[in-house]
Amino acid sequence: MSAAGRAETAPPVLPLWQRLWLAEWLRRQEERGQRRDDRALVAALRPLRLGDQEAILRRAEGLLGADEQASVARARHGWPLLLALTAGLAIVAGVASAAAALAGPQPVNLAWSVAVLLGLPTLSLMLWALACGRRGGRAGLSRWGGLLGWSLPAAQRQDGLQALLGVLRRPGLAFWSFSLVSHLLWAVLLLAALLGLALLLSLRQYDFVWETTLLPVALLSRALAWLAALPGWLGGVAVDPAPLLAGGTDSPELRRAWALWLLQLVAALGLLPRLLLAALAGLLWRRRLARVGLDLAAPYYLAVLRRLQPDSEQVAKADAEGRVPNFSLAGERPGGRGRWLLGLELADQEPWPPEGWSAPAGPLLDSREQRRAALQTLQAQPPARLLVAVDARRSPDRSCLATLADLAACGGPLAVWLLHAELAGERSLLWREQLLQAGLPAARIIDRLAAAAAWWQEGE
Amino acid sequence: MNGDWMRLAVVGHTNTGKTSLLRTLTRDADFGEVSARPATTREVQSARLLVEGRVLVELFDTPGLEDPIALLEWLDDAAGERRRSDGVERVRQFLASPLAAGRFQQEAKVLAQLLRSDAALYVIDSRDPVLAKHRDELQLLALCATPVLPVLNFLRDPAARPSGWNEVLGRAGLHAQVRFDSVAPERAAERQLYQALALMLPSFAEPLQQLLAARQLAAEQQRRAGWRLIAEALVELAVLRVRPPGADQGARAMALQQLQQRAREREQRLVDDLLGLYRFNRGSVDNQELPLRGGRWGVDLFDPAAARLFAARLGGGAAAGAAAGVAVDLAFAGITLGAAALTGALLGGGVQTARRYGRRLWGQWRGQPELRLDPDSLTLLLCRADYLLRALEARGHGAVAPIPPGSSSLALPPLLRAVAERPEWSERPDSPERERAVAELGEQLAVAHAAVGAN
Numbered sequence: 001m002s003a004a005g006r007a008e009t010a011p012p013v014l015p016l017w018q019r020l021w022l023a024e025w026l027r028r029q030e031e032r033g034q035r036r037d038d039r040a041l042v043a044a045l046r047p048l049r050l051g052d053q054e055a056i057l058r059r060a061e062g063l064l065g066a067d068e069q070a071s072v073a074r075a076r077h078g079w080p081l082l083l084a085l086t087a088g089l090a091i092v093a094g095v096a097s098a099a100a101a102l103a104g105p106q107p108v109n110l111a112w113s114v115a116v117l118l119g120l121p122t123l124s125l126m127l128w129a130l131a132c133g134r135r136g137g138r139a140g141l142s143r144w145g146g147l148l149g150w151s152l153p154a155a156q157r158q159d160g161l162q163a164l165l166g167v168l169r170r171p172g173l174a175f176w177s178f179s180l181v182s183h184l185l186w187a188v189l190l191l192a193a194l195l196g197l198a199l200l201l202s203l204r205q206y207d208f209v210w211e212t213t214l215l216p217v218a219l220l221s222r223a224l225a226w227l228a229a230l231p232g233w234l235g236g237v238a239v240d241p242a243p244l245l246a247g248g249t250d251s252p253e254l255r256r257a258w259a260l261w262l263l264q265l266v267a268a269l270g271l272l273p274r275l276l277l278a279a280l281a282g283l284l285w286r287r288r289l290a291r292v293g294l295d296l297a298a299p300y301y302l303a304v305l306r307r308l309q310p311d312s313e314q315v316a317k318a319d320a321e322g323r324v325p326n327f328s329l330a331g332e333r334p335g336g337r338g339r340w341l342l343g344l345e346l347a348d349q350e351p352w353p354p355e356g357w358s359a360p361a362g363p364l365l366d367s368r369e370q371r372r373a374a375l376q377t378l379q380a381q382p383p384a385r386l387l388v389a390v391d392a393r394r395s396p397d398r399s400c401l402a403t404l405a406d407l408a409a410c411g412g413p414l415a416v417w418l419l420h421a422e423l424a425g426e427r428s429l430l431w432r433e434q435l436l437q438a439g440l441p442a443a444r445i446i447d448r449l450a451a452a453a454a455w456w457q458e459g460e
Numbered sequence: 461m462n463g464d465w466m467r468l469a470v471v472g473h474t475n476t477g478k479t480s481l482l483r484t485l486t487r488d489a490d491f492g493e494v495s496a497r498p499a500t501t502r503e504v505q506s507a508r509l510l511v512e513g514r515v516l517v518e519l520f521d522t523p524g525l526e527d528p529i530a531l532l533e534w535l536d537d538a539a540g541e542r543r544r545s546d547g548v549e550r551v552r553q554f555l556a557s558p559l560a561a562g563r564f565q566q567e568a569k570v571l572a573q574l575l576r577s578d579a580a581l582y583v584i585d586s587r588d589p590v591l592a593k594h595r596d597e598l599q600l601l602a603l604c605a606t607p608v609l610p611v612l613n614f615l616r617d618p619a620a621r622p623s624g625w626n627e628v629l630g631r632a633g634l635h636a637q638v639r640f641d642s643v644a645p646e647r648a649a650e651r652q653l654y655q656a657l658a659l660m661l662p663s664f665a666e667p668l669q670q671l672l673a674a675r676q677l678a679a680e681q682q683r684r685a686g687w688r689l690i691a692e693a694l695v696e697l698a699v700l701r702v703r704p705p706g707a708d709q710g711a712r713a714m715a716l717q718q719l720q721q722r723a724r725e726r727e728q729r730l731v732d733d734l735l736g737l738y739r740f741n742r743g744s745v746d747n748q749e750l751p752l753r754g755g756r757w758g759v760d761l762f763d764p765a766a767a768r769l770f771a772a773r774l775g776g777g778a779a780a781g782a783a784a785g786v787a788v789d790l791a792f793a794g795i796t797l798g799a800a801a802l803t804g805a806l807l808g809g810g811v812q813t814a815r816r817y818g819r820r821l822w823g824q825w826r827g828q829p830e831l832r833l834d835p836d837s838l839t840l841l842l843c844r845a846d847y848l849l850r851a852l853e854a855r856g857h858g859a860v861a862p863i864p865p866g867s868s869s870l871a872l873p874p875l876l877r878a879v880a881e882r883p884e885w886s887e888r889p890d891s892p893e894r895e896r897a898v899a900e901l902g903e904q905l906a907v908a909h910a911a912v913g914a915n
Contacts, residue, residue, distance in 0.1 A: 028890055031890075046513065047513070049512065049513035049514070159890075162890050162891065162892060165892045166892035166895060295899060296681075297681065297684050297685060297688060297899070297902075297903075298685070298688060298899070299685040299686075299688055299689050299733070299737060302681060302682070302685045302737070303736075303737075309510070309512060309513055310488075310510060311486065311487040311488070311509065311510060311675075311678065312485075312486035312487060312488050312507050312508060312509050312510055313507070313508050313510060314486075314488070314505070314506070314507050315505070315506040315507065315508060315518070345591050345592075345593065347589030347591070348589065349589070366591055366592040366593075367529075367592035367595075368529050368532070368533055368592065368596070370592075371529070394588065395473075395474050395475040397473070397474045397475075397524065397526040397527070398526040398527045398566070399526055399527040399528065399529055399530065399593050402527055402530060
């Protein structure tokens with residue numbers, strides 16, 4: 001009952017993905033045969049008329065143990081700390097890369113600085129783009145969501161981790177959340193590098209060159225033009241490359257111009273794309289998060305839904321059990337005269353008298369008028385023997401039994417001839433049962449022509 | 461008498477299958493008690509048909525009208541005293557009389573329920589001859605002035621004689637009627653029943669439409685879930701590998717048997733799952749004209765006879781009557797490991813996957829190839845499952861019995877061939893990737909199945 005109470009009162013407090021995680025977790029447990037007793041919970045949830053998914057989620061929250069619930073709730077708490085630690089590392093790495101870019105013998109080779117500052121970020125960006133385009137790569141990346149599962153106790157890792165991966169994997173949620181976090185971390189790193197660079201450039205004097213030993217000079221100058229293209233297009237300062245290529249920066253203006261050029265290069269080619277991609281990933285992630293849901297086409301969820309939202313419900317019996325009146329066929333009045341063969345509720349196609357019957361046959365009883373007429377006749381002249389033929393293939397009902405009782409009350413012993421008993425199967429047994437119950441001796445339940453004729457002869 | 465849903469009384473002479481009809485309409489195999497014993501239902505029981513938790517129709521199961529002749533006689537005699545009163549008035553008088561609590565207790569319950577209902581389904585066992593009591597029964601119903609829709613039951617039975625019933629129903633002014641077989645109902649019959657009711661009672665047309673739409677949606681979901689179950693079994697068997705314990709023939713034969721046994725057991729589990737999905741009890745399967753006996757296929761999966769039955773739909777060796785069986789798994793010799801799988805393995809699966817591949821490769825080199833089920837066996841399993849699913853959908857629809865020769869073949873979807881190259885999945889039945897593949901395969905099969913069915 002406590003489970004039912006919890007589900008009814010507790011509003012959903014966890015974010016959707018964690019509730020889905022719980023539901024998937026329960027599914028894995030139940031599919032392995034650990035079915036829960038959910039009767040009380042289902043009874044409590046039914047009248048709430050929740051939607052399909054909501055009802056399933058509530059059921060899972062009500063049924064899963066406290067351990068699992070706690071683990072799922074805890075999975076979120078580790079995150080900020082982990083992110084802060086990683087961001088700290090990114091800052092250190094950024095500052096270090098700024099220092100490395102300007103370290104070494106003076107004058108500083110700008111080509112080296114650019115490679116140090118933008119090389120690794122660009123490489124990782126290319127890898128990400130590759131993964132973005134490849135399904136297999138995305139699938140692999142999506143496992144990163146498993147990081148969350150590391151906080152799970154070992155006993156829960158099997159189901160809990162798989163359930164989490166299943167939830168995150170379905171709509172590319174993991175990939176885009178991974179993208180968001182990784183772009184943000186790179187942005188932090190590049191921002192730290194930018195600030196470190198600015199600090200170093202403010203506090204010390206650097207001379208810049210753009211030099212090579214092996215590569216043709218034309219290639220270097222073209223590289224300079226390419227690198228300057230995006231910052232220039234965004235409105236950054238344009239610097240004439242000729243003096244730098246000619247020998248270096250010997251005037252303070254030139255040094256300043258090239259320092260600014262380096263800063264805007266890192267901002268435009270490093271930081272800006274990361275920020276834009278982080279925004280895009282965040283947007284897509286939010287959108288996928290809103291769309292994420294259970295796979296309701298799965299047979300397991302169909303079965304759960306059938307319990308939560310049944311096609312029909314039985315309503316308690318509207319009437320108390322009634323007592324069925326009894327009829328007595330035992331009555332027997334001596335002193336009657338004559339013998340009668342009657343047919344009760346026989347079909348039109350039925351030959352009458354029955355095939356092979358040689359003695360005279362009485363009327364058929366079906367309609368009310370026929371019954372009334374026969375009863376009047378028999379009451380006026382009580383018979384010594386009454387043989388009533390019925391079709392054993394029909395159901396013995398109270399209308400038959402009541403008529404038989406009325407007939408039996410008229411006179412001498414009454415026997416019932418079950419026509420087609422050999423074809424009637426179970427129903428012929430039912431006839432026997434009902435007739436015996438009404439007090440007819442077993443000897444007077446006849447199912448063969450010979451027996452009927454013999455009983456008829458006895459009366460002579 | 462509160463609520464605004466439609467109330468339907470299900471009436472009829474005793475033992476005509478009223479409760480069976482209710483079970484079909486409610487999808488509740490445990491509704492009431494059904495037995496050949498007459499008057500099993502001794503009191504009014506009701507079932508509410510729900511859509512999303514809302515009651516749309518309430519069906520009242522009534523005890524059989526067993527003694528209509530005597531009751532009508534009584535009512536006619538009583539009318540002699542008050543000739544002017546109409547039918548409803550006379551029925552009310554009867555209900556207030558002491559007889560209603562005595563000899564005619566059952567009938568009183570039925571009539572009282574009729575007066576409280578919006579319409580009545582009059583269930584007829586069409587194997588019964590039309591007798592005077594049936595005519596009187598119809599007269600009794602007419603007295604209550606409740607719209608009556610006759611439902612002809614057991615029409616599939618060779619002993620059915622609907623013409624006599626048509627005549628007597630027509631004379632009673634009941635020209636609309638629905639044909640139903642509560643033992644082996646046709647899908648369409650339920651729709652016809654609700655549509656006929658909607659025509660009869662236009663004010664309830666909308667909820668009836670909703671009910672129909674919801675039931676159709678549920679049927680579609682059920683079908684898709686069925687294909688998902690089949691996909692699950694196919695994937696499980698496709699990725700299955702068995703390594704012989706030695707290199708000799710005996711070891712090989714042992715592994716083969718083990719593989720076949722696993723396939724048989726999995727197929728049986730699939731059959732059980734499908735029956736459960738379609739809410740059949742194992743016990744109730746036999747009289748439903750399904751191709752099963754006692755919930756099992758009569759012919760073993762690896763019996764050549766099984767293949768011959770579906771020969772037109774199988775290709776290759778199985779069509780020739782050869783026992784479908786087992787193939788040596790050469791796939792892993794490094795040839796078919798697709799680039800995508802490799803990327804996935806390197807990026808995600810990591811060490812574990814690589815180790816497993818390594819072990820398998822080692823086995824190949826040492827001359828211990830693994831065995832797996834050949835595609836023909838899987839195709840045969842798919843054909844059988846497809847056949848069973850159709851039978852379950854139609855629930856004994858006559859068209860299911862013979863397999864039409866030359867019907868379009870159900871080839872294994874390419875996706876399954878790709879899945880078969882992931883033997884590592886056999887140890888990870890719950891991996892999200894495998895579940896995703898199963899879901900996708902199930903969808904593909906459901907679509908292909910719908911296309912085949914439309915031909």
